[in-house]
Amino acid sequence: MAHMTNSTIYKTITFAHPFSLEGVEGTYPPGSYEVTESRESVDGLSFIGYRRTKTTIELPGSLAAYVSRQVVEVEPADLEVALERDALAGAA
Template sequence: MTMRSTRSTVTFAHPFTLPGYAGDLPAGDYEVLAEEELLQGLSFEAYRRTSTFLMVRGFGARAGRSEMRPTTENDLQEALSRDAATTSRTQTEH
């Protein structure tokens, strides 16, 4: 089976949480690694996402370390939507 990995960057303007992990992650830029597999038997090339990871840089006592935290595309999009809503509310209040 043919696999591919894609990398992208997401930006959080505010501290945020992801399901399955305790505590807030700080605002900032985060690299996202998505792994996909080629779907066989189609008349066109198509891929299905098999996993999504958020690269989290260590801070405090863990500075200099990075973790690949498994998440889902939906959980990541929900966290980004919450962040955008918080930004929108903050701008409206001023």
């Protein structure tokens, strides 16, 4: 029987300017944000490979909901686009 191995990568990303993410409501302030990437091993390969299963970012919660923070699932490509926009805003 195949055995899947899961792993989690934690990283911090920093935005220098206010930003928004595709599929996530609202604009968020500049600062550092925790990103978590969950992965599982891919069986049957001649090398060790992993498949990303979920990427989340921890954002400040909305005041209306009285939540201090929220963890939102995002597409890694949308996160990259937001970081690129942030870098371009700094170059302008």
